[in-house]
Amino acid sequence: MDEQEVLLRTVMRRQAAVSIRVACVFIALLIVLPLVNLFLPQMAETDVFGFTATWLCLGVLFYPLTWVLSGYFVRRSDQIETDLLSSAGPKTLAALESDEEGARA
Amino acid sequence: MIQLFGVILMVVATLGLGMIATRRVKTASDFFVAGRSVGVLMNASAISGEYLSAASFLGVAGLIMKSGYDALWYPVGYAAGYLFLLLFIAGPLRRFGAYTIPDFAEGRFDSPLFRKIAVIFVLCIGFFYTMPQMKGAGVTMGAILNWPYWVGIAVVGAVITFNVALGGMKGITIVQAFQYWAKLFAICVPLFVLIPLLGRSPAPKAITDEPRVERTTALKMKGSDAAPLNALSLSSAEPTVITFDDACRVKLSTVRKAAKEEDKLSLGGIPKNKEAAGPHPFSSRRLTVKLLADKDNVLDVVKGATFEFDPIEFTKNGEPVVDPVTKKPVKSGAKLEFLTPSTIHVAKSDELGEPALAPNSPTNAKWVNPYGPASSKWGYPVLWTFSLIVALVCGTAGLPHILVRFYTNPDGRAARRTTFWVMVLLGAFYVFTPLWGTIGRSAIPQLYANNSTDTLLIKLPTLLENKTLGEILSAITAAGAFAAFMSTFSGLLVSMSGAFAHDIYGKILRPNSTAESQRRAFQVAAVFVGIVAMLLGYFVETFDIATMVGWAFAIGAASYFPLLLLGSWWRGLTATGAATGMLLGGFLSLAAIVANMLLDKKVLTWDLPPLVRSLMEQPAIWGVPLAIITMVLVSKATASQVPKDVTLKMLRLHAPEGMGYSKNYVD
Numbered sequence: 100m101d102e103q104e105v106l107l108r109t110v111m112r113r114q115a116a117v118s119i120r121v122a123c124v125f126i127a128l129l130i131v132l133p134l135v136n137l138f139l140p141q142m143a144e145t146d147v148f149g150f151t152a153t154w155l156c157l158g159v160l161f162y163p164l165t166w167v168l169s170g171y172f173v174r175r176s177d178q179i180e181t182d183l184l185s186s187a188g189p190k191t192l193a194a195l196e197s198d199e200e201g202a203r204a
Numbered sequence: 205m206i207q208l209f210g211v212i213l214m215v216v217a218t219l220g221l222g223m224i225a226t227r228r229v230k231t232a233s234d235f236f237v238a239g240r241s242v243g244v245l246m247n248a249s250a251i252s253g254e255y256l257s258a259a260s261f262l263g264v265a266g267l268i269m270k271s272g273y274d275a276l277w278y279p280v281g282y283a284a285g286y287l288f289l290l291l292f293i294a295g296p297l298r299r300f301g302a303y304t305i306p307d308f309a310e311g312r313f314d315s316p317l318f319r320k321i322a323v324i325f326v327l328c329i330g331f332f333y334t335m336p337q338m339k340g341a342g343v344t345m346g347a348i349l350n351w352p353y354w355v356g357i358a359v360v361g362a363v364i365t366f367n368v369a370l371g372g373m374k375g376i377t378i379v380q381a382f383q384y385w386a387k388l389f390a391i392c393v394p395l396f397v398l399i400p401l402l403g404r405s406p407a408p409k410a411i412t413d414e415p416r417v418e419r420t421t422a423l424k425m426k427g428s429d430a431a432p433l434n435a436l437s438l439s440s441a442e443p444t445v446i447t448f449d450d451a452c453r454v455k456l457s458t459v460r461k462a463a464k465e466e467d468k469l470s471l472g473g474i475p476k477n478k479e480a481a482g483p484h485p486f487s488s489r490r491l492t493v494k495l496l497a498d499k500d501n502v503l504d505v506v507k508g509a510t511f512e513f514d515p516i517e518f519t520k521n522g523e524p525v526v527d528p529v530t531k532k533p534v535k536s537g538a539k540l541e542f543l544t545p546s547t548i549h550v551a552k553s554d555e556l557g558e559p560a561l562a563p564n565s566p567t568n569a570k571w572v573n574p575y576g577p578a579s580s581k582w583g584y585p586v587l588w589t590f591s592l593i594v595a596l597v598c599g600t601a602g603l604p605h606i607l608v609r610f611y612t613n614p615d616g617r618a619a620r621r622t623t624f625w626v627m628v629l630l631g632a633f634y635v636f637t638p639l640w641g642t643i644g645r646s647a648i649p650q651l652y653a654n655n656s657t658d659t660l661l662i663k664l665p666t667l668l669e670n671k672t673l674g675e676i677l678s679a680i681t682a683a684g685a686f687a688a689f690m691s692t693f694s695g696l697l698v699s700m701s702g703a704f705a706h707d708i709y710g711k712i713l714r715p716n717s718t719a720e721s722q723r724r725a726f727q728v729a730a731v732f733v734g735i736v737a738m739l740l741g742y743f744v745e746t747f748d749i750a751t752m753v754g755w756a757f758a759i760g761a762a763s764y765f766p767l768l769l770l771g772s773w774w775r776g777l778t779a780t781g782a783a784t785g786m787l788l789g790g791f792l793s794l795a796a797i798v799a800n801m802l803l804d805k806k807v808l809t810w811d812l813p814p815l816v817r818s819l820m821e822q823p824a825i826w827g828v829p830l831a832i833i834t835m836v837l838v839s840k841a842t843a844s845q846v847p848k849d850v851t852l853k854m855l856r857l858h859a860p861e862g863m864g865y866s867k868n869y870v871d
Binding site for chain 1: 273276277279280283284286287288290291292295405407408409410572573574575586589590593597616617620621623624627628631632634635638773851852854855858859860862863
């Protein structure tokens, strides 16, 4: 494998890992809420400050929740780039590769 | 008058800011993507300002008032859709260093042909998105100033076209940032005044009484050219008495249709004279009108007529049909479709003075709980909900006028930060929309009967006893609505004119053209696109704003989103694969939505199963997977077309800027 190939695989694998992790949480939220509404209507209708629980979740709390997810992703993603920039350069690509091996082990 | 002042103030501020910014525009790069030097918060405000369209500002609050919980998914999807954009697309797309999606399409696959296909979708999605903006402009001006529909369109269209042709993108970055804050102000400040003064709680469970309309409230019903907005669905819980102020022609049916095995309702049996009275569904006490019933149950109603419409019970072999859960007889209210316009008044039966249950309004229980009238329309509420979620989440990541904004970030890192702030700014805006919808439901239920919940933000403030204060607040929301269609329309105008100038003129017609001549082409294209958009807007008066925006989202979700997702993350994608998937997904979704619309309007009369209709109304749940699977399969079959330097291209997308792989098309 040439150096570019190693670099590309490293970058994509690290970034994709974070993206997919956050996406899974997000998708789980999007799937669970309609299912709770369907199968646990009493729970969804619980009165909370004049709102039903599910209305409060979707109409109010959902926004800050997505902010937390995106904030986490932005920080992680920046960190990955910083790490790559400080460690990668043609001469340290081999080290980078062994990093990856180590991370997987 | 105060409302007009608010609107004019907004237009003047927009033009003034645009002109100041224009003086600073120097180069062609400045002109197209603002020299890629816009700060994170400024760019986030501009993206949010551009994104919050007439559909968000007027439509979402109105839709929540109309459909309740089901409609809450719209603002959440509009805001949360940016998360997918952030996770998979924002950073790589910016780093790839192209101006537009067609740039990406060509650069990623070395295929000039693919550029042309991608341009089709910029224009296609763009024009579908401009139509609801234009309608919003026409309707708002009609609501506040009684201007004819086309005048509102002409004024808004001309102002924005002028501004964009003059200043390009730099001119509108600052304008759109300003417009975000104007819209946020306009949606929250009037609420803080209205909630205490109207004494209505914004909490949905606080609505205990079903909404009712006073007999003194004149309801203006539209005629058949406004179908399906000409319908009046009456309550199934109690009779409704309607007084017709004008002679009109009405088509009668029931809200719930008789199931196949149930007895046919003898709607045609409405007697021409009382002596012929047999069993018929509508009691006709206080008849002061000559009834002319024909096979289609079309009535010619004379001026001043009063009808009482009782709920209708369904029967099966003569026995009442009973609801399996509640054990009560199944009933339905009457449904009136106005073929000609009329002004009417409604009241509760017997005591004429008592207010009637608001026609067209769902019951409180259906409104506040999930799986209400909007999702249950075709009987598949869960499928409908999930399909809507897919459309909004994926569609946001496929809107070309939003994507083009990401190129104004200095680097991929800034693109990610910008997206984060966009989500914060959008959430801060959308969280207010359900409050408007809830207050509207209890305070101004006549909007249900009029099928005009879209005007909620303009009309609600005028209920205040202090008329001047009401007008001032209404002026603020009207100015906000204006900011909404102005900003979205200018964003669309930039991306469509950019496609014409940069892609069609600069890359296809005159590959050797100078930056200066491309700039002139941009200005010509802006004027051309502006005029076409105004003409299209003129013809869509009878279409629903939310439906038209749905078109754009569904096409974006099934065309650009799979292209950008796979193009950024899968090396094996080929131009043929991507183009096939994009065309198949995009056009089939478009065809489904347009056909469903024509079926709604009864232009088409196919008899389709409800499941098919549900999938046609919300096509994303099959359109997006279809596009992705097609892309993968066709790419596998044409694997020899994968560009030789695909590794380098992927590095350009993913390697941090400092490594020297990223590059700009125009520096």
